[in-house]
Amino acid sequence: MTSSTKTASVKQKIAQQVIVNQTNTYDVNQEMVVQGKQADNERLKLESDFLRGTIANDLNDRITGGFTPDNFQLIRVHGMYQQDDRDIRAERQKQKLEPLHNVMLRARMPGGVITPKQWLTIDKFAKEHTSYGSIRLTTRQTFQFHGVLKPNIKLMHQTLNSVGLDSLATAGDVNRNVLCTPNPIESKIHQQAYDWAKKISEHLLPRSNAYVEIWLDDDKVETTETNKDSIEPILGASYLPRKFKTTVVVPPQNDIDVHANDLSFVAISKNGQLIGFNVLVGGGLAMTHGDQSTYPRKADDFGFIEVGDTLAIAEAVVTTQRDWGNRVNRKNAKTKYTLDRVGIEVFKTEVEKRAGVSFAPSRPYEFTERGDRIGWVAGIDGKHHLTLFIENGRILDFTESDFQEKDFDKKDQTKQLKTGVAEIAKIHHGDFRMTANQNLIIAGVAEQDKAQIEKLARQYGLIKDDVSIQRTSSMACVAFPTCPLAMAEAERFLPTFVTKVENILEKNNLSDEAIILRVTGCPNGCGRAMLAEVGLVGKGPDRYNLYLGGNKGGTRIPKIYQENLTSAAILTELDSLIARWSTERKVSESGAKEAFGDFVIRAGIVSEVKVSKRDFYD
Ligand code: SRM
């Protein structure tokens, strides 16, 4: 393959960016800029020559498996995190060995769509070149490889590129993978929403040539005095102050959890046609234990825009956050803090000015659901879509030792999930869609292929009839052993914990009901516990803060109920709370039963978080 064909796919995507505003440098109102010594990440981004740093040199340094500190940060914008297996860290230290450095890669996949050919390619790479042998579906509709050693990193990018995939801007201080309500071919609106998710993703991508130079051996584009100001017209030479997250969502589904995102476009339709979006700005879930300047925050509704204004608004929100976001303190750098600092109206007016668009009053919509529709659904085009429940998003052929060592639920022992999906990919004519609940949709199945696909899915443990609705309503982040920030177990803890919650529900004759339960190994909140009815947030080994009171639609942040509990103590609490819920909950005239998250607020067990910043710590 020549260098030019090798780099074509990523380059085409970058080239698809259309600059909506001819000039995107503004007279930045200095009153809105936080003054003080800038965080060190600002220096390294600025000095990086548009994301190059000395990554290429580090790659050739085989004495260490890791990257030097600046490149450790920079490779994130290329979609990778340096990690090591925490289960073996102490042992290696004892043997005076450096940690077994490797990288985790996160692919860019707007709306989570991947073709069977692409799937088979990543399946093969995971098997041959990752230490865990798994494909991990994430809470943001993409997949991660864990455990790729330095000598295989370039091969990994070239392999992805050979099938039109990349990992550009899936991490770091840029706009991340753009989410979109899955099952997009279920209706015309879903298809249009998905098209916008792709356009927004491409519009906001970094334009630097660094990715294709380093990983795909493209010729270097020199930075000169003449071109330096035009290399990154949207993101700028210092990129954004912090990560930035965007979604396109089709109500009443809120399966991508808008309130976890800096910017969301809520699809508004009329007579089956997408006519525009309500724009939500400033959501985010992360916090730091013991630091009340950090908090989860719901997004604010700025108003309605017509579809034609989508890219201009996306760009204006990003550039306003670029110029006004806090570059001094990274803990307060996300858009949610910028909004609270400068004021919602001030931020919104600036966005209108930059985009040359005025927000109209918001159009009505409602979010009622978040879970994926597990099983088959029929699409408007006569095709069928099968949503598979993938516990924790971990696509792996589970072995006996996984159960002994990692305390997985014993009944999962027959799961050969990875082989199963690969076998389906070999015969599937549609595509796959990853969901933001870490599940996988086999999309676009013709009537005559349904039976064969279902047979394979059952054969490999991808469909199990005894999976409870509680299990499919539960989610955890990765945490140990790969996440360097994990304080408590999450993914490895959840299956067994859910079994115990199932038992409590059964005892109360509630087996056909579910509570949205989410576990996250630290307060960064990757498992979105801060939008759960019951949220566990890791504090230390087998210690969690217990939050209660989110709602089904994902529009309410839960509140702390008790701190620093062991998992046994949490089960004791849930045992008594669920018993109360079963007997004291309200049933409406239409027969609708009060949800657990609503009950705990009405019963005064926790107070409602109405205004994030004010009520969350009250
Ligand atoms: Fe996350 C960092 C995993 C979704 C908030 N997240 C991390 C890192 C990369 C740890 C690190 O910085 O070294 C974790 C890697 C673990 C591993 O071994 O794979 C990690 N985050 C994940 C994933 C894989 C969780 C999962 O189980 O699926 C999700 C990948 C998403 C993706 O494909 O892009 C993931 N992370 C989220 C979400 C949920 C969401 O976006 O819907 C959040 C909360 C929403 C938000 O941003 O407010 C989230 N992750 C964070 C944060 C806190 C950011 C902040 O505002 O302070 C960090 C730490 C940081 O950035 O400093 C973090």
Ligand code: SF4
């Ligand atoms: Fe790691 Fe914390 Fe994110 Fe879990 S929530 S993946 S422990 S950073």
